[in-house]
Amino acid sequence: MKKILLLEDxxxxxxxxxxxxxxxxxxxxxxxxxxLGNDCRYMIDKLNHADDSELNDFTLIIIHRSALSNVGIDxxxxxxxxxxxxxxxxxxxxxQSLFSSQSFQYLLLNSKDFYQSNMFNFLDKFIKxxxxxxxxxxxxxxxxxxxxxxxxxLLLKGELGRTEEEFKENIEKLIGKLPLEELNKKIKTKIxxx
Amino acid sequence: MNAILIHANNLSPFFVxxxxxxxxxxxxSQSIQRWNFNLDRFLHEELSNAFKxxxxxxxxxxxxxxxxxxxxxxxxxxxxxxxLTCEFNHQHTPIVFIGPETPWEIAKLSEFSxxxxxxxxxxxxxxxxxxxxxxxxxxxxKKPKLTDEELTKSIKRLQIIPPANYQSHHSIDNELALLxxxxxxxxxRQISEVKENLKTGLYFKxxxxxxxxxxxxxxxPYLISGEGKVLLIDDEAEKGWEDFYKCFFQYNINNKSIQxxxxxxxxxxxxxxxxxxxxxxxxxxxxxxxxxxxxxLCDKDFNTNPQSEPKDFTGYKILEEIKKINKGIQVIxxxxxxxxxxxxxxxxxxxxxYLIKKGDSDVAEDIKNIKHxxxxxxxxxxxxxxxxxxxxxxxxxxxxxxxxxxxxxxFGKELIxxxxxxxxxxxxxxxxxxFAYAYLALFKCLELIADEYTFTDCGIWQVVGPTPLNHYSxxxxxxxxxxxxxxxxxxxxxxxxxxxxALSFQLWKYKDTDVQQLYYSIKRRNxxxxxxxxxxxxxxxxxxKRIYNHEGYFVLLxxxxxxxxxxxx
Numbered sequence: 001m002k003k004i005l006l007l008e009d010x011x012x013x014x015x016x017x018x019x020x021x022x023x024x025x026x027x028x029x030x031x032x033x034x035x036l037g038n039d040c041r042y043m044i045d046k047l048n049h050a051d052d053s054e055l056n057d058f059t060l061i062i063i064h065r066s067a068l069s070n071v072g073i074d075x076x077x078x079x080x081x082x083x084x085x086x087x088x089x090x091x092x093x094x095x096q097s098l099f100s101s102q103s104f105q106y107l108l109l110n111s112k113d114f115y116q117s118n119m120f121n122f123l124d125k126f127i128k129x130x131x132x133x134x135x136x137x138x139x140x141x142x143x144x145x146x147x148x149x150x151x152x153x154l155l156l157k158g159e160l161g162r163t164e165e166e167f168k169e170n171i172e173k174l175i176g177k178l179p180l181e182e183l184n185k186k187i188k189t190k191i192x193x194x
Numbered sequence: 195m196n197a198i199l200i201h202a203n204n205l206s207p208f209f210v211x212x213x214x215x216x217x218x219x220x221x222x223s224q225s226i227q228r229w230n231f232n233l234d235r236f237l238h239e240e241l242s243n244a245f246k247x248x249x250x251x252x253x254x255x256x257x258x259x260x261x262x263x264x265x266x267x268x269x270x271x272x273x274x275x276x277x278l279t280c281e282f283n284h285q286h287t288p289i290v291f292i293g294p295e296t297p298w299e300i301a302k303l304s305e306f307s308x309x310x311x312x313x314x315x316x317x318x319x320x321x322x323x324x325x326x327x328x329x330x331x332x333x334x335x336k337k338p339k340l341t342d343e344e345l346t347k348s349i350k351r352l353q354i355i356p357p358a359n360y361q362s363h364h365s366i367d368n369e370l371a372l373l374x375x376x377x378x379x380x381x382x383r384q385i386s387e388v389k390e391n392l393k394t395g396l397y398f399k400x401x402x403x404x405x406x407x408x409x410x411x412x413x414x415p416y417l418i419s420g421e422g423k424v425l426l427i428d429d430e431a432e433k434g435w436e437d438f439y440k441c442f443f444q445y446n447i448n449n450k451s452i453q454x455x456x457x458x459x460x461x462x463x464x465x466x467x468x469x470x471x472x473x474x475x476x477x478x479x480x481x482x483x484x485x486x487x488x489x490x491l492c493d494k495d496f497n498t499n500p501q502s503e504p505k506d507f508t509g510y511k512i513l514e515e516i517k518k519i520n521k522g523i524q525v526i527x528x529x530x531x532x533x534x535x536x537x538x539x540x541x542x543x544x545x546x547x548y549l550i551k552k553g554d555s556d557v558a559e560d561i562k563n564i565k566h567x568x569x570x571x572x573x574x575x576x577x578x579x580x581x582x583x584x585x586x587x588x589x590x591x592x593x594x595x596x597x598x599x600x601x602x603x604x605f606g607k608e609l610i611x612x613x614x615x616x617x618x619x620x621x622x623x624x625x626x627x628x629f630a631y632a633y634l635a636l637f638k639c640l641e642l643i644a645d646e647y648t649f650t651d652c653g654i655w656q657v658v659g660p661t662p663l664n665h666y667s668x669x670x671x672x673x674x675x676x677x678x679x680x681x682x683x684x685x686x687x688x689x690x691x692x693x694x695x696a697l698s699f700q701l702w703k704y705k706d707t708d709v710q711q712l713y714y715s716i717k718r719r720n721x722x723x724x725x726x727x728x729x730x731x732x733x734x735x736x737x738x739k740r741i742y743n744h745e746g747y748f749v750l751l752x753x754x755x756x757x758x759x760x761x762x763x
Contacts (some may be wrong), residue, residue: 007527009462009463010462010463010493011465012465012466012492012493012494013493015494015497016493016494016496016497037463040463066462067463068229070229070230073229074229076225077229078283091359092357092358092359092360093232093357093358093359093391094232094233094357095233095234095271095357095395095397096233096266096268096271096395097266098222098224098226098233098263098266099260099262099263099266100223100227100263101262102223102224102227102262102263103227104693106226106227108231109411110357110358111358111359112358113358134682135263135265139265142265142303145262145265146264146719149258149264149265150261150262150263150264151260152294153258153264154261156205156206156294156321157204157205157207158206158207158208159206159207159208161473164261167261167262176225180593184294188299191295191299191302191303194302194303
């Protein structure tokens with residue numbers, strides 16, 4: 001089982017996006033630790049003082065970015081980098097969901113997108129170790145299509161650097177090695193089905 | 195070819211090398227882990243550099259600018275920034291999207307895809323220089339530039355939604371007002387983050403184009419007349435409103451005529467109950483004359499499902515609590531809402547005015563309006579706060595008197611009702627006549643006391659005790675009241691003054707000067723109801739005029755309060 005930490009310093013916002021039943025479900029999800037109110041403030045204070053010891057137990061860390069100071073953000077980011085953990089930062093001011101896999105898997109999401117996304121399904125699957133790629137949180141069932149589009153971009157680019165080669169190999173582990181023509185067909189079919 | 199190619203090292207290096215125009219790499223992959231990364235700001239800065247001193251005929255953009263997450267489709271954002279940003283000087287320039295997908299496929303993948311179906315947008319999936327050159331030539335020949343009308347239509351089709359932390363259009367007007375008011379007073383240096391958001395945020399660019407506003411002039415703060423304490427309760431205080439008001443009140447803060455404070459609280463992570471509690475503590479401790487109060491102070495106030503009612507807003511509940519602390523504290527609602535129902539319900543609870551924050555109003559008028567509202571309410575607070583305190587203390591004395599059977603229960607309750615009615619009238623005064631009407635309502639208390647403590651028994655007037663009610667009259671030579679024996683009341687019935695004078699001397703052991711002040715208070719009322727035909731002395735005229743301002747009411751209230759203290763002891 002993989003453990004998840006969710007730090008939300010604005011419980012009121014959680015209530016805006018989720019109905020009480022969903023919040024209850026979230027709070028009772030095993031292996032998902034949600035900190036609200038004073039507990040949340042305590043943890044945030046520690047992170048803002050560059051103390052990451054509370055993060056050790058978790059494989060996936062989800063935090064409201066604006067709750068942290070710049071020191072806190074760097075502390076969390078470094079922790080995930082060093083320990084190769086998954087990190088999701090969400091914030092109300094973010095206009096576009098972004099993903100990076102440089103050093104570690106990192107998602108930057110708008111708060112609304114986070115709460116109204118595939119969150120419940122994703123968290124369940126993550127705890128059970130059934131998540132193959134973190135972008136499933138934002139793209140749901142289309143996460144594979146996203147990888148195929150990335151893969152096609154790499155194939156069309158042709159000349160690849162070392163990092164890009166590694167990235168391509170990682171995608172191949174998930175979707176298989178596909179020639180461009182077959183890939184084009186698969187992408188077309190997947191987009192048609194959306 | 196006078197064109198630019200915008201990419202992120204995600205296209206074939208062979209194609210990029212051979213591209214016969216300028217090329218710019220916009221690659222944010224290294225930056226997104228930075229603590230303060232903001233995509234719009236990043237794109238704005240990169241595009242600003244790319245277009246500086248250039249006037250390209252065609253712009254080529256790859257659909258996505260991510261090597262690792264194709265569905266970000268950041269090229270669409272870039273195109274929207276170009277269309278919405280006048281300073282880039284390329285709003286009318288044709289844009290060609292590059293990528294293997296068709297616009298219809300992209301439309302299924304991004305909610306930003308509207309831009310693909312607007313004027314001056316083309317696409318190509320052929321990544322060879324010959325095709326690119328042909329397309330460039332075709333565009334230059336057939337559709338070299340968008341007209342203004344086409345640009346307007348295109349922008350309207352974009353349908354850009356605000357970021358989640360701008361939870362309603364009020365939040366946007368709030369920020370625009372902060373920026374424009376701060377610019378007017380030239381204190382906008384303190385709100386660099388807000389300025390940056392408004393300048394670089396895609397949604398704000400969109401909002402600004404659709405709702406153009408005249409550039410603000412600049413002005414200087416006013417010196418506010420009056421003095422007192424002003425408290426700001428606003429979850430956005432730290433974002434810039436505190437600095438704005440400090441600048442607005444700067445002359446008065448410097449000469450110490452106004453004390454300005456802010457409720458310091460982490461609003462975002464506080465519950466509604468906690469915000470209300472902290473606000474009440476601050477009001478009790480600082481005891482302001484004016485509270486500038488925002489209605490929406492926590493996330494709960496922005497609920498849309500179900501929609502929060504104004505009476506559930508945190509600010510509304512704080513307003514109710516402030517009025518419990520002291521009705522005389524003037525509460526000015528600061529709001530970016532122009533919904534009448536928001537105002538009306540707050541007026542019902544005792545709000546004393548509104549400052550409406552709008553993004554497109556006349557700033558000079560707004561600033562003048564703030565001055566006017568503050569000055570008016572400082573004056574009101576000046577007399578209402580102490581009056582309210584006096585009435586509260588009076589009510590407590592009467593309640594205690596009833597409890598301890600010092601006064602008759604019905605009499606006590608009636609007195610409390612009359613006090614409340616008169617205060618309500620006093621609180622709602624708009625004209626000088628209104629002061630007089632409030633005075634008349636308060637005067638009823640004096641009449642009630644006079645009637646409660648005097649009575650007639652077999653034709654003889656008595657004060658409670660009982661002892662016969664003496665007749666006192668002012669002796670102008672002796673400059674004191676003298677007793678007339680036997681009493682000579684007109685028609686055998688003592689007037690209100692004669693009853694009060696008898697009670698004052700016989701029951702409450704007042705001095706002549708106190709009774710003379712009571713005489714003025716009674717004369718003030720009588721002259722208003724039925725003015726004398728003969729000329730009054732200058733002194734009496736001056737005393738009677740006080741019925742038309744707050745002083746008359748307060749003098750009478752103090753006299754009633756002194757009497758109540760006597761009868762409840």
